[in-house]
């Protein structure tokens with residue numbers, strides 16, 4: 040930990056906080072745990088940043104655009120006087136870890152910089168800033184230390200995230216995550232099961248297991264033996280009250296047959312799996328150091344669909360990687376048409392300083408990249424529309440999450456295949472799994488009636 044920048048002292052003891060999250064589900068999980076921690080430390084959460092004593096920013100470093108957003112947000116709040124002279128800004132998430140001391144050099148008014156591994160120290164870092172008036176930067180800790188000290192989780196609604204591992208030890212050449220979240224470490228099995236049990240006790244029905252690469256989970260079992268991800272899935276599914284399991288993210292490199300068998304055996308595993316492919320070109324995949332070929336990927340999907348014919352596959356695709364030629368892009372389109380992905384994410388390659396790919400010459404101009412992205416997204420949209428229309432007339436088991444935002448007389452629920460379903464129903468259904476017949480499609484939202 041390093042202390043820099045002398046500031047005036049703050050007299051407040053606790054007070055209020057507001058939290059803003061950018062990025063992936065791991066960040067959402069971290070933010071939820073920070074909420075519990077701040078409340079346990081005597082802080083009150085505000086839904087708006089105005090009047091908050093502490094504004095906590097959980098940031099994403101995966102693309103430059105996401106990084107820019109947070110600095111623009113701070114600028115904008117200053118301009119609107121939402122950030123006052125005595126507002127404490129606590130800057131966390133992956134950008135906190137990536138830029139660390141650079142952040143306070145760039146903006147000396149930022150009080151605390153923390154990272155994904157030091158979320159559990161936040162109240163004491165804030166106290167330190169209050170009592171010394173000096174900015175505090177603390178981004179290093181053992182991967183699993185935070186799980187031993189964070190308070191028990193609060194109410195989460197019918198679905199809850201559970202992080203099963205921290206960090207990533209892969210070396211995808213474009214990715215900043217191993218730098219920001221550190222090397223991979225898996226939580227012990229019993230810790231995960233205890234967290235699941237706690238959620239079930241609070242009425243949670245759906246458990247969403249999280250990790251940068253869940254397939255490479257290798258946690259310690261009670262007997263001191265290493266437990267693989269497939270075994271963890273059976274253990275979580277065996278807990279009474281767990282009605283649905285999701286997991287994110289799965290690297291194709293380690294999507295092994297034992298995991299596919301668990302998906303076949305366990306109907307509680309949701310029929311939607313997200314498997315980032317990134318490119319359909321073997322040359323680009325090798326340049327990205329993804330350690331699989333497009334045919335390896337096709338084979339995983341073939342086995343998955345054999346095991347669970349109803350499964351929908353979504354993915355992440357990067358276009359315009361520096362070595363991607365027109366022929367490589369066509370290979371990606373060929374893979375998209377072969378696999379027929381459901382709702383997926385696609386982006387133009389974003390240079391991340393410090394990664395291997397940042398050193399590559401990039402001959403592909405921005406317009407070409409935009410054009411490729413347009414073609415890809417158009418096709419992905421068509422495929423997702425086909426799936427949506429194909430669901431009309433089907434019956435879906437949906438977990439009711441709350442009221443629809445657009446029409447409060449309707450309930451909003453999530454089907455096993457991850458589609459949002461709206462239907463008319465009573466408030467008492469919130470938190471339960473019910474059957475809904477799908478009658479129509481609005482965008483990618485399904486509309487139906489309870490049966």
Ligand code: SF4
Pocket residue numbers: 207208209210211214215216217251252290
């Ligand atoms: S698997 Fe690759 S893309 Fe995913 S977090 Fe690890 S390094 Fe990044």
